[in-house]
Amino acid sequence: MNNLEFAADRHSHRPRPFKTGSHILDIPSNRNQRRFALLLAIIITVVSLAALPFGTKILPSFGPFLPIFISWFIFADLLTAFILFNQYRASGVPSLLVMSCTYLFTGLITALHILTFPGVFSEQGMLGANQQTSAWLWVFWHSGYPAGIIFYLIAAARFPQALVSKSKISALAAVGLSSTFLLVFCLFKLATAEHKLLPEMIDLNDYRNAVTWGTGLAVAVINMTALLMMAVRFRGRDVLHLWISIALVALMFDIVLTLFAGARYSLGWYLARINSVIAASVMLCSVVNEVSRLFIKLADQHQQLLDSGNKLRIANEELLRLSSLDGLTEIPNRRRFDEIIGWELVVPEARRTPLSLLILDVDCFKAYNDHYGHLGGDHVLKTVAKTIVEEIRPYFGFAARYGGEEFAVLLSGLDARGTYEVAEKIRSAVENLEIAHAGSKALQWVTVSVGGYAVPPLREIAEDDLIAMADECLYEAKNGGRNRSIVKGWILEDAGEPIVIHQGGR
Template identity: 50%
Template sequence: MQDHFKVASQVFDIPSSGKQKKAAIIVAVIIMIISTIALPHGMRSLPEIDPFLSASTAWLIFGDLLTSYIVYSQYRASGLPCLLVLSCTYLYTGLMTTMHIVTFPGLLKNMLQFGPESQTAVWLWAFWHGGFAIGILLYIFTKVRWSKPLETVEQIFNLGTAGIVITLLTVFGMLELAMASGDLLPGIIHNGDYRKLNTSGIGPVIWILNLLALIAMGYRTKGQTVLNLWLTVAVLALLTDITLTLFAGTRFTLGWYLAKVNSAFAATVVIISALSEVNRLFIRLSEQHRQLVESGRQLEQVNEKLTQLTNLDGLTEIPNRRRFDEILAWEMVCPEERLTSLSLLIIDVDCFKSYNDHYGHQGGDQVLKMIAQTIYNGVKGIHGFAARYGGEEFVVVLSDCDAGETRQVAEMIRKAVAGLAIKHEVSIFASHVTISIGGYCLAPKDPMDQQDLIRRADHCLYKAKDAGRNQSVVQGWSRNTTAGIIRSLDRPS
């Protein structure tokens, strides 16, 4: 079960590399430098740009909700409760941001009436930023105290449903509380000036909560995984957002605008890191797939070469005895289904031992190569199969030939070898190298076994040798007669 979860949540389980930690540090330093430089000028008033506020807030809402969805998907796959807490935290901030922009004074004039003195938006801002810090602290607490995944799908579904329901109830409760701020909560903004956030102690409490969340993230997680590394950067960005907002004191100042930018970054940095890791994994997977395909192609080539080496005779480079046995066995399987005749020729080089003794083994090997290629090329055109049987013997398998036609093929081979005119000074039969051939033709559907066919062809070979060599003897089935013997009439002079 746990192995399944580990694979399923692999995007957020990936350990952060040295390069990623350096990148996170660089981003954090840039945020700190820009915020520190802007801080003394944070109260400088800038033009009211409603499209900027709408666009940045929409981006923030989009980032929060999408992050919530991605993290929740990982929770369903892994069953880790801490991911549910983190998902609900981003869901909370996304919904609270939505409520904040809806209640922002004058932004949606035609839809809702929230005047410039409305306290709702600023209280929602306080609940939003304070709630995010509390959510991060709960995430760390759950990660430490409840590190084991849930066991069953039902448990995952039930806890997930409960988490979402609690989050929605919390959001609507905070909205009701903020909208009733005139009666239940003190006023903290007047004429766009919310510096009372600081003097009332609410702002410092929110700032301290986020600082504690940042310290807890750094101390407990140490950025060991991609998720925790960039989540730490997100908490830092939100802390600078709060710092700039509290220091700016009023809306539409430099600090206020820059705070919105930091908020948007905090909402999307986790998504960006997740997508970056997914893309990196995809690139790695694609490269591994390419390597696998290339390895497969090389393996096929090696297997093909191995098959060739296994099936070919090393000296003559034509099929070997092993391949011949396979072909003949395949041809003779299920004789009742074999509708054509099957012929076997066994060929022997005459007086080859004396040739070897006189001309040497290298000369003998060269003769075997020449004869093998002559036989192989001779029967290839009629779809015959030729192989080296062993030593100076060769075999030919023919299909759909009767004894007479088999004898014609044998004679064609014999004459082709004689036509090579290879000098053989010590032969007692001819002045050149000759061959003797014995063959047997099996009738269609004949149930004769493989060994019996070889014995009959070999018997004919001995007849050819006994009759003086340099000739062929073929027995077996004929279309005109059921059996017979056909000898070559071409005798050496």
């Protein structure tokens, strides 16, 4: 790229790639995922049913078991809630907020359950707990999760469209989170300060009253309702709903084993806690895995977008290059010439060096075409264009096909004398090609006539005036016998800027 064309790059603009995305509800489950989920559901069912006859057997109290189990459960639920909440913020789908709040609820209730569980952090339990507190928090936990799932299914059916407004997304998030915290607070106060409003669920470690009062049955019915609604509505077609169904299956057998065992630290009670861990773990693993896959997918799409953008940029640059080139000679065309000379003349005070224009004309070109044919004429034009480019390369000049058999050359940093020397080099180089021209009035070879004009630094001049002055010199060269160069304009040594003429040729 020559120095006169560098200005073109300062005016170029590159399109920026746009961003795209998706959310976890968009991911369908595949056959392998459904098979694995079915296998896990069968294992949970078979193991749980096989343990029922032995569920009431009391086992030793293992102190670290409950804190370890609950800690993982809290971590899994809160992390799941966080991921789903971010999915809601990115997508604006209201049902994802409901699902996020459901997991936030279970995480908070579970944390309170372990803090108030007798014998873990204190003999009676912390935070003002009484004998019934942890048992009722277990009820709220195991009924709150399936109730949240039912609410999610209703929200998904009633509000399937994503929110577009960021303010609405933020406002709904604030309502959902504050409502969840408020609900947890109210239920906790009910289980502690207002526990007398609730029936007694447990006597020491025996909680068979949960069956007597029908509380356990109500919890099981809510869970089964959520499981059936989820299965009927989605049938495991989506990844998220598939693993929610498995979590509900695990939670269902958690409830069954707990109620059947009837006492803490029994075989059924321990196995029920394991089912709770499975319920939390399958959702967390599912969400993390699918979000990771979404990230990989988006990364691939982003890379494809970048590749497409690069290909488009290259194609646009090639299109721009082709639109700026003359199809025959493969040098810049008149359109490109007009752009370059326009940039050079638009701000004269920024031009610290002189500027010269040469206009060249192939002598008697019509006669050459008539005698040798248009193919011969095309060959001459291509050869002359190549010669011009080679001769001006040391001067970092710009050459273009001006029209027909005419060419234009822009030079920077040369006065009229230096411009004349370049013009003579071009004229001599074309003459020395010795391309036969039987119809020439100058020589028996193809020759060119050159007219030029040199403008001093900082001089303001209109594009049409500069072209007219160079064209006038070309006219004089052709009338003077052709195969000659005439350059007028500014000479470095003359402060008065007189117009001088340099002539050459034969």
